[in-house]
Amino acid sequence: MRMPLLKSFLAAVALAVLLPSGASAADAAWPTKPVRLVVAFPAGAPGDIISRLIQPALQKALGQPVIVDNKPGAGGNIGMQEVVRASDGHTVLVGPDTMLTINPHLYRKLSFKPMEDLRPVTQLASFSQELVCNPAAGVKTLPELLAAAKKTPMSYASGGPGVPGHMAMELLLADTGAQMQHVPYRGPSPAMQDVLGGSVPCGFLASPVVGPMIKEGKLVPIMVSGTRRLASQPAVPTAAEAGVKGYDASFAEMMAMPRATPDAVVDRLQSEVAKAMAAPEVRERLATLDLEPLANTPDEAARRLRTENQRWAQVAGRIHLQLD
Incomplete structure (x- = not known):
């Protein structure tokens, strides 16, 4: 009887040595x-x-x-x-x-x-968010967009309430004193579709989503939300470069x-x-x-x-x- 017990004890000791601190055998076998x-x-x-x-x-x-x-x-x-x-x-x-x-x-x-x-x-x-507009909106730079928004009511699309694009835009509006109506969607892709279709003139959306449409000339890039320009779109300025100093939404x-x-x-x-x-x-x-x-x-x-x-x-x- 002693030999089997000894073997069991030694096996348990060996397993304890092999497992990370605080881990159980079930944790080590994950996923099951x-x-x-x-x-x-x-x-x-x-x-x-x-x-x-x-x-x-x-x-x-x-x-x-x-x-x-x-x-x-x-x-x-x-x-x-x-x-x-x-x-x-x-x-x-x-x-x-x-x-x-x-x-x-x-x-x-x-x-x-x-x-x-x-x-x-x-x-x-x-990743960064990217502020884009439909060409029909008639704006190509951030100063032009802010000036247009101060003259006439404008709206912007995001991927939903509280998502990166929403917060990035609200921060931008707070920093510049401009106003735009938020139109939330269930994700950046459906939001982009309505900006492409002209239902909403602009959108603050994930750059991976809007990048291909920008390259095809279907959307006009205004700015990126981070502190660095995008490698794939080196001509698009950051908010700070466009005139909003200290802005960063990464x-x-x-x-x-x-x-x-x-x-x-x-x-x-x-x-x-x-x-x-x-x-x-x-x-x-x-x-x-x-x-x-x-x-x-x-x-x-x-x-x-x-x-x-x-x-x-x-x-x-x-x-x-x-x-x-």
Whole structure:
């Protein structure tokens, strides 16, 4: 009887040595079933594009199917709520960091606390928003647009309430004293379609979405929201270069999981995502869409999120923006 017991004890000791601190055997075996990436925005949004680009590599590395499941609506709140409530350990949120950094300051009736109920896995890639107009609007520069908006009522489209384009535009309007009516859509792609069709004269949308239409001459680029020009559109100025000094609205697509997710699971997923993002073909595709790969660690992502959360809290308070 002693020999089997000794073997069992030695096996347990060996397993404990091999497992990361705080990890269980179940954590080390993760994933044990399909992994679902809940993309909180529609197909064609930056997070959706990235998810589908790295999906094959993740499936191969994890040894389980990786399912991309779009759950758009309410600035990402619908998808975020689904992930917060998930208890299977295999549900992952994908979307812009504004879900955690901006939504808590905008939505008064959230049934959860994004910064407390979710833990970041990684920030996938940084991106800018781009202010564009239909050629029929008759404006080609930011001063022309602001002057036109001050003379006659104008509207702009975004991918939804509280999303990057909405906040970027509201910050711009607050900084310049101009006014434009917000027309929210369920994602940047449908918003772009109405700007193309002339239903809304302008839009503040993700540069990967509008870039191809700009190159075809179907949309007029006015400015980018970040502090650097886009590599694919070097002629398009930043807001600061267009005359709005100190303006900066940069964003990142990210992954997150429920707060109770073990460290070992989060670290495993981040590691495999980073490897998938490092593939030359993925980086080349992201570069064409003006998405700058990050794939940072959970701790690095958490620090950046805390900083952005504080910054956007000040912005939301300054422009008195709040949504139901």
